[in-house]
Amino acid sequence: MVEQCNPILEMKGISKYFGHVVALEQVDFELFPNEILALLGDNGAGKSTLVKIISGIYPPDSGTIRLYGKEVQFKSPDEARRMGIETIYQDLALFDNLDVLANIFAGKEVSKKGLGKLLGIIDKKYMYQEAEKTLTKLGIDIDSYYSPVKEFSGGQRQSIAIAKTIYWGHKIVIMDEPTAALGVREANRLFDLIRDLKKQGVSVILIMHNIEQVLQIAERAIVLKRGRRVGTKVITGYEDSCYDEIIRLLM
Amino acid sequence: METIKARLSLQRLAHSREVVLLITLGVIALAASILSPYFFNAMNFTNILIAVSLDTVIIVGMTMVLVGGGIDLSVGSTLGFCATILARSFGAGFGSPVAIVIALVCGIAIGVINGLLIAYVGIDPLITTLGTMTIWRSATYITAGGNPLSDIPVSFKAFAQGNLLGIPNLFVIGLISIVVFDILLKSNTFFRKYYFVGGSEKSAFRAGIKVKWLKFLSYVITAVCSAVAAVLLVSRMGSAFPHSGLGTEMRVISACVIGGCSVVGGKGTILGSFLGVVLLALINNILVLIGIKAEWQGVVSGMILILAVLSDAIMLRREQW
Numbered sequence: 001m002v003e004q005c006n007p008i009l010e011m012k013g014i015s016k017y018f019g020h021v022v023a024l025e026q027v028d029f030e031l032f033p034n035e036i037l038a039l040l041g042d043n044g045a046g047k048s049t050l051v052k053i054i055s056g057i058y059p060p061d062s063g064t065i066r067l068y069g070k071e072v073q074f075k076s077p078d079e080a081r082r083m084g085i086e087t088i089y090q091d092l093a094l095f096d097n098l099d100v101l102a103n104i105f106a107g108k109e110v111s112k113k114g115l116g117k118l119l120g121i122i123d124k125k126y127m128y129q130e131a132e133k134t135l136t137k138l139g140i141d142i143d144s145y146y147s148p149v150k151e152f153s154g155g156q157r158q159s160i161a162i163a164k165t166i167y168w169g170h171k172i173v174i175m176d177e178p179t180a181a182l183g184v185r186e187a188n189r190l191f192d193l194i195r196d197l198k199k200q201g202v203s204v205i206l207i208m209h210n211i212e213q214v215l216q217i218a219e220r221a222i223v224l225k226r227g228r229r230v231g232t233k234v235i236t237g238y239e240d241s242c243y244d245e246i247i248r249l250l251m
Numbered sequence: 252m253e254t255i256k257a258r259l260s261l262q263r264l265a266h267s268r269e270v271v272l273l274i275t276l277g278v279i280a281l282a283a284s285i286l287s288p289y290f291f292n293a294m295n296f297t298n299i300l301i302a303v304s305l306d307t308v309i310i311v312g313m314t315m316v317l318v319g320g321g322i323d324l325s326v327g328s329t330l331g332f333c334a335t336i337l338a339r340s341f342g343a344g345f346g347s348p349v350a351i352v353i354a355l356v357c358g359i360a361i362g363v364i365n366g367l368l369i370a371y372v373g374i375d376p377l378i379t380t381l382g383t384m385t386i387w388r389s390a391t392y393i394t395a396g397g398n399p400l401s402d403i404p405v406s407f408k409a410f411a412q413g414n415l416l417g418i419p420n421l422f423v424i425g426l427i428s429i430v431v432f433d434i435l436l437k438s439n440t441f442f443r444k445y446y447f448v449g450g451s452e453k454s455a456f457r458a459g460i461k462v463k464w465l466k467f468l469s470y471v472i473t474a475v476c477s478a479v480a481a482v483l484l485v486s487r488m489g490s491a492f493p494h495s496g497l498g499t500e501m502r503v504i505s506a507c508v509i510g511g512c513s514v515v516g517g518k519g520t521i522l523g524s525f526l527g528v529v530l531l532a533l534i535n536n537i538l539v540l541i542g543i544k545a546e547w548q549g550v551v552s553g554m555i556l557i558l559a560v561l562s563d564a565i566m567l568r569r570e571q572w
Contacts, residue, residue: 095450107458
């Protein structure tokens with residue numbers, strides 16, 4: 001059913017070379033609205049390169065990117081972010097020394113009205129209310145918004161990173177190996193959050209290695225191999241045929 | 252629920268370096284009053300305030316640099332060089348306003364060089380400022396020509412003798428600096444970004460924070476602070492000495508670290524650093540009052556520095572395990 005609508009993000013003929021090394025060769029890529037997509041491939045298949053192009057870290061050597069149907073070129077990660085693409089890195093890009101509020105509003109803290117605005121004084125109360133609204137909406141339980149985030153568990157930290165994404169209204173979220181550092185229970189909690197993201201109208205691109213987890217969470221998988229796209233699999237559920245086909249594509 | 256909240260905020264208060272330092276200062280002052288009859292009087296307090304004025308101005312910049320994850324070893328040499336340039340400007344016949352502007356521009360130039368090398372070229376701040384520290388000290392000796400420069404107008408020297416409502420003028424400048432910048436660094440949307448840069452430069456960059464510009468600016472601000480301190484110094488001493496500001500960098504960095512800054516960045520406040528300056532000055536004052544030889548000051552200051560960092564290390568360990 002997801003295939004019926006127009007892709008939110010569409011890339012055609014993307015190539016990227018690093019000197020003589022071919023990272024990506026004529027790769028097409030599409031992401032549908034409200035979709036959870038897994039990007040699969042061995043080490044060096046080009047997943048990271050593709051994701052870095054999507055998030056604006058570097059431009060492709062050739063090919064076009066269309067976002068919401070319009071052709072775009074990202075000059076910086078900031079520009080991609082402004083257009084609604086957020087990357088949640090393995091290290092979560094959190095500031096361990098700062099509290100939950102500062103992390104949600106990182107780099108874009110809100111100042112007070114009136115005289116406070118003139119002096120650029122931050123509006124803690126407003127930010128607290130906004131953070132609380134978002135975290136409550138996502139069912140994330142954090143005991144103190146004023147504690148530095150280094151005091152939180154891996155799962156809680158991930159929740160904070162996701163809350164930040166939701167708060168800023170990003171439409172596409174890229175997650176690089178999000179389950180790498182998590183236990184089984186925390187991974188399941190993360191999958192709930194990813195489904196919540198979907199409910200909020202967000203599309204998610206997941207880079208993952210664990211195929212069982214891919215079957216558990218993703219709706220579609222794109223497989224890369226040595227810089228080329230070798231296959232696509234709509235995931236119908238947790239069944240052997242699906243598993244076998246993905247393995248076959250990866251081999 | 253309310254009691255839990257109250258306890259949490261109390262706990263947070265006890266964790267705050269500023270509160271811990273204030274209590275420590277109170278205890279030390281109390282002990283000093285008992286140890287020496289000369290401690291608790293207006294004259295002695297005025298002396299302490301004058302003694303901390305220069306460092307008070309410099310910690311404003313140094314705290315920003317440290318919070319942003321950098322370090323600046325060149326503050327003492329910058330102080331010395333700007334003081335010499337100021338004295339030479341007076342010697343060349345310039346009036347106070349022009350001479351002060353020359354000294355401040357000199358400070359800006361030094362800060363720009365540090366900032367460019369560290370933020371835009373990408374050289375390690377420790378190495379860069381170790382280099383500029385050596386260069387500007389040498390330049391100070393060359394400019395001063397080996398002798399104190401004492402051709403300073405009386406009107407300029409008068410500033411340091413004056414006071415505002417009983418507070419020495421020198422300290423008024425320091426007080427204004429720390430009050431303004433303490434508020435800015437804690438609560439201003441722009442200056443607060445130093446905590447993000449110091450917390451994780453990579454994440455700050457990804458969050459769209461202009462990391463290089465902020466780092467550059469912190470070194471310029473620090474050098475300007477050193478230049479302002481140079482103006483205060485020349486006014487107070489009535490001379491610029493070739494060795495003016497020698498060792499200032501170590502004392503200022505120590506004070507900042509005692510005050511809660513971390514050399515890896517992301518931590519500290521200007522108020523905390525100021526309390527660190529006061530703590531070191533108070534200890535020195537007491538040592539003098541109770542007749543302990545000045546040679547021992549370094550031993551005590553060093554031990555306080557290590558104690559402060561040690562308490563951090565112990566707290567951090569408890570958090571990790």
